[in-house]
Amino acid sequence: MAAPLAPEILFQVGPLPFTNTLLHTTIVDVLIVSGVIILSKNLTKTPGMFQNAVEYVIDGLYSLTESISGHNAKKIFPWFMGFFTIILVANITALFPGFGTIFIHKGEDAIPLLRSATSDINTTLALALVATVATQVLAIRAVGVKGHIARYLSWNPIFLFVGILELLSVFTNIISLSFRLFGNIFAGEVVLSTISGIFAFLLPLPFMALEIIVALVQALVFAILTMGFMSILMTAHHSDEASPSETH
């Protein structure tokens, strides 16, 4: 059974089609928010198991951010960590039993109740749009409007050409970020459902393990690429008006 590219609509809320991917997004959001509530309520100076684990991850990824983006780490980190957390939770929970296996009847055809949020191009496109807009806003805040435009426009024909390429890359980044994530997770789902269709016992397990790695890697790739763009665009363009605050 080959899954269609588009998510299936469970029911319609006004103009909004409530799809099975949106249901999964809601579950992921509820999971993360309850995790945050539990964490922030029990936040102490002497951490327990849960806080310790969260601290370990955040500390490690913060030093990674710091090593890449230097003094901009404080502004970039919430975006980086946010993308990572949300995509990771979405990817991992999508591997739980029930995804693509529980069907409900709607009219004549049966549609799966749950489908990975990141296997919906709407989700990944939304994430990529947020990432790109946030990158542009952070860049303008860091180097100013003039400094930011100077990156794309120049009187020097060589730099002008590079600038046009960079401007183009802003839009290709949206596409590459969204389709990379969507493609990987969707492909994984197709593989899992195909293998399960051949023989549902034990045979899907190695692919499941592979999908866990893919889930982690794709979350990390999306977050690190966003962090990279942010840190590149937040440092002043190497022109004649390069700001002296760049040295570090």
Place this chain on the structure above:
Amino acid sequence: MQDLINNFGINGYLLIAQLVNFLIVLYILKRFAFGPILKLLENRKKTIAESLKNAEETKKLLEATEEREKEVLKKAQLQAQNIIADAKKQAEILLQDAEESTKTRVEKMLIEAQKKIEEQTHSIEQQLASQVTRLSVRVLEKSLKGFFSEKEQKEVIEKATKQIRI
């Protein structure tokens, strides 16, 4: 293009819904999880650094105190030794003085005693001499009775006493 959008199921409302969802969750994460934890981690780092600094300072202070203590002890020992030496000297001087004074006193006492002994022997000798005289006179009186007259007797005795006394 329309085909592509339809095939992938891109839907404006769905896109906005996902976008809003994401932003809300991101805000919650940033406000209640990443922010406080990063703050906590930084505070902990600061606390650790401060404690280490404090510990080092305390160690230095302790070392300085120990050194001072040693110095004070050394001084005290030196002073004590000086005091003991002084005391010994004084004691020696006192002892010598006492010896000398007793010597002189004993000598004086000896001389006085000798004098007294001499005086006593002298007086005894005198007493003895007078007694001897008296005794000899009596012997003479008894032995001369009958041989001479009373007058002669008296003369003889007087002569004898004079001779004896001389």
